Amino acid sequence: EVQLVQSGAEVKKPGESLKISCKGSGYSFTSYWIGWVRQMPGKGLEWMGIIYPGDSDTRYSPSFQGQVTISADKSISTAYLQWSSLKASDTAMYYCARTAMDDFDYWGQGTLVTVSS
């Protein structure tokens, strides 16, 4: 069974760093891309970027380039999304999802990130 399991909810202060994770199982982790999607409170889905764990090829949405870093450790079938300095506007639910490049067929349960002083 394909599963993407994300790390738990986080509460952080502005300026702090954060790295959330997405662990894949039940399939060949290095054969599919993993994408990250943001959903701000009460808002729609926003594509942030994707990574191919097989060779770490990474693509970013222009809206998120330079704001976050996407990485993966194929040895433990885990992808990451990280911030070096969080802002209140980073408060959102973040989803990871698997893709063969066109559609996202399996999704993680989401990680809620709250940034507040």
Added chain:
Amino acid sequence: SSELTQDPAVSVALGQTVRITCQGDSLRSYYASWYQQKPGQAPVLVIYGKNNRPSGIPDRFSGSSSGNTASLTITGAQAEDEADYYCNSRDSSGNHLFGTGTKVTVL
């Protein structure tokens, strides 16, 4: 333009048919995929490719495309179909983008 535009909300009577549209230039080159999201849940893929349903998705969901418009049709809407629906496709750079989302209410 690198945008996918959807109507914000539509309503449908129980058992009737509703069509949700997604407009964008990129749809002339790429198929749309469609996602259902219920409150407090992760999105679920319901249609991909030309008109394909993942395992477990009822056959009342179907997809189509013409020119710059992709459509998701629910034929015989059920109460459990009440949700937000998002289209997704690729832009001219090959990046993904999501539509603005449509809230479907089943009356």
